[in-house]
Amino acid sequence: xxxxxxxxxxxxxxxxxxxxxxxxxxxxxxxxxxxxxxxxxxxxxxxxxxxxxxxxxxxxxxxxxxxxxxxxxxxxxxxxxxxxxxxxxxxxxxxxxxxxxxxxxxxxxxxxxxxxxxxxxxxxxxxxxxxxxxxx
Numbered sequence: 451x452x453x454x455x456x457x458x459x460x461x462x463x464x465x466x467x468x469x470x471x472x473x474x475x476x477x478x479x480x481x482x483x484x485x486x487x488x489x490x491x492x493x494x495x496x497x498x499x500x501x502x503x504x505x506x507x508x509x510x511x512x513x514x515x516x517x518x519x520x521x522x523x524x525x526x527x528x529x530x531x532x533x534x535x536x537x538x539x540x541x542x543x544x545x546x547x548x549x550x551x552x553x554x555x556x557x558x559x560x561x562x563x564x565x566x567x568x569x570x571x572x573x574x575x576x577x578x579x580x581x582x583x584x585x586x
Contacts, residue, residue, distance in 0.1 A: 451534050451535050458513060460522060478509070481502050483501070484498060484499055485517070488561055498515050530575060533580040548567070550572035
């Protein structure tokens, strides 16, 4: 899988509705995971932990509902996401982006099996890096 650069949108409880709208608009394949699938109980269990829409046109759009304790600030709801399976390339990006910035989630293995980290670079741009295991 090549490394890709795509928007990651944050929603305040309506990520499923928004991502299904984008799927109707752009077409393609939508995959959704809920917080409940990873052990969260209660009101947030049915909310979207991660969604990815891949279209026939080559668009990739990702999004999620904000987790408890995180502020949803429309206008500040976009994070740039780098993802793929080229570990060396993505670690290089992570190291450069996080240097002099603020790391909110260290780059480390997560419950879904990938390595993931989140930071704001020294210019204040929010970034997420996700390294998937190589396929094949």
